[in-house]
Every structure is written in C-alpha cells, then in structure tokens.
Amino acid sequence: MDEAFKVTDPSGKVSFHENVYRVSDNDRNAELDESEGKLRVLYSCREIIVSRLSGFGVRMSSTGPRFSPSSLKSDPVIIVPPAPSSYSTPFDYYLCRRYGELEMSSKRWMSAMSWYRVGEYNALKASSEENANPGLDKHAQAACLRMMGEHSLARKCWEDGRSRYPSDEHIKRELERIMAYESPSEPSSDPVPVTTIRPNYVYLSSNPLLTVAACEEVIKKTEAHCLTNGWTTARHYAVPTTDVPVSAIPSLLNWFNGTMHPLLASFVKEAFGVNGLIVHDAFVVKYDAREGSGGAVELPWHFDESSFSFTLSLNSDFTGGGTEFARGGVVNPGVGEMVGFRGDKCWHCGRRIAGGVRYILVVFCFGGGEGGRIKEGFEFVRGDGEEERGIKGGGTKGGGEGGGGGGFSFGFDV
C-alpha cells in the first residue's frame, strides 16, 4: 500500500485493503473514493478525511498560519464533529482552529466558518494567552465567505475584523489586496480564443495574449523591483513559490488592472462561460536552475485558493518546466500564452526545470461576484441544515448554490 495513505484509526472504524478504504459505523459501510488527491466519505453525520500526505497542500494566500502537513502526518484520521450551535460554547480555540482548518481543506466552508466563529469567541476570552488570536479566526471566517462566493460579505467581515483587531497583519494585507485589484472586471472587447485541454477544467489560449516584448517588460520590472526588495518565498502556506506580488510594483499593477484583468475575464467567459472575475492574487514566479542560484526549480502538487487559476509564460530560456495536471498532462505554453484552469479542482504542480530560468505570471481568481457565482464550486445545500452533502468520490457537485439571499442564513453577524 502506498506509504502516503497509511492511516491509523484508534476507533477501529476504518479498514484498508490495498487502495480501498472502508469505514464501518454500526451497520453502515461506506467506501472511500479518491477525489483529486483527497479521500473522503460522509457517514452518519461525521466524516473521515484522509489526505494524500505526500503532496498535501492548498496554495492558500489568505488564511493565516495553518497546521502543517507534518502535524497531519502524525494524526491523519480526524473526525470533525459538527460545530456547536452556539458560538459562545466554551471550547479550546486551538482545537476550533484545527477543525476549521480541516473543514476548509475539505471545502466544507460553512462548517469551517462555524468552527472559526467558536474559535474567535474563545480566543477573545483568552486573549492574554499566547496563540489566542481572535483576528486570525475572524480572518479565516472571511476567507470561508469568499470561498462561498459571498464577496461583499467577506469584505464586510474583513472590514469588521480590521476595526476589532487593528493590528492583525493578515486582515490588513487582505484588505490591501482587495483594494489593489480592481474588480469585478468586464471582459476585453476582443474575445480570447481558447483550446480545450480538459473540458470544463483546463484550457489554453489559442494565441499569445502578450507579445514577447510585453513579457520581457514584465520580467524587467519585476527583477528591478526585486533588486532592492528581494523576492518573497513564504506568501503561500504549505506550497510556497519564489514570487513577487503584482500589487507590490505600482507600474505592473496599473498594467495588470488595465490590460491583463480584462483578458482574463474574456478567457473565463470563453472557456467556462462565466461573466466577471474577481482577482484574488497575482504574482510573478521565478524558477531558477542555474548553478548556485539556490532558487526553486519546481512546485509540488497542490490545489490553489481560487476558482480559476492562470499561468502565463513570460519566457522560454529554460528546459523542462510547464504546469502538470493530474488529469490533463503537462502544458508548457509558448511565450505570452496562458493556461487557465479550475484551481480548486485540478490537482496540479509546477514541473521541474532542468536548466535556465523560468518566469510565469500566476493569477488566482474567483468567478463573477455576487449573482455570478459558480454553482458547481459549492458543496452545501441551501438552508436545510444538511450542509455539504454530496461530496463523494470523483464528483464534487454540490446540491445547491452559494449562500446569501433567498432565506439562507449564515447565523453570523459578519
């Protein structure tokens, strides 16, 4: 059996035979199926989550410090109970955060938000203690809202967090980012033709979106900025790259908002039929295989914190490289060309470069804004108390659409 899936289960409810996992709960027997790097099953009202530990990671750029893969490694089977109905129930905020974290990595946003809410309350009560960080829990609640497509509520939640916890760096940075990338954007007047790599999941621009000169300019501006400010290497939890955010370079940000953003909006309209895009993060990534550079040469397997992700090739002076998809193979576009894919659904990695330097522009986006959210991306059923049903095996279709409006209540005063 694959070492990565080795699991211990003190409850004795999980048994393993080769790659088939069975969970028995009294007279119930459910099978765990593989779904893009995760194994999960719902049984009774609980769930067992087994992560593929060898390549665990969601490239989250918004939700603060997290439990490291190694902490999961020693305790890989965790049953997350339903959150208490009253957020003021006394609880260890650290445990709440852990539950929130696990639920978030399983895309169970409602449940995650409930746990973070309980965590915030309890962290507030214990705020003199080390690790008690109500701002972090607030920040994570906002991130859950955004993942549900509730962009205005998410923003309100962050703004509320800023006034309650003014020194919180995560909240501050998030609001700066929201302000930097103007959104939502209209598609550009020129359509962007795309080629299908994997229907509904992975697409490639049929023509270069940028000229070689424009790509060189992006690299030049980025390198000039990094000469004095350096590259960042820790912006993304669990799966970091050597990168620099577009928002840190004013001239690049202007260009991005004016030129790139509408092109991305056209791309998702053409490929996924979605109107409008909210940019969550944009950054230039550098892989460097030159002798002694000490640079990163690859990026491990992961999901992105996005509905749609883009990688645009800025140069070609390298060997190897490309974006590899668990289903879809390696895509290594020409200079100025771009691959766009469902970042939250496609298990992917940055393939190792064998020589040279590879620059790409990476963008994480959410779709549409309010009213344009992607039903498929949300795994909970509106308002019937049985949220997040229906994620099983390869399909992650939800039973309903995003919350907000129409009688759905979050039960939180964001």
Ligand SMILES: O=C(O)CCC(=O)C(=O)O
């Ligand atoms: O190197 C690549 O093509 C993949 C980059 C990527 O997946 C990311 O930055 O999240």
Ligand SMILES: [Fe+2]
């Ligand atoms: Fe990625």
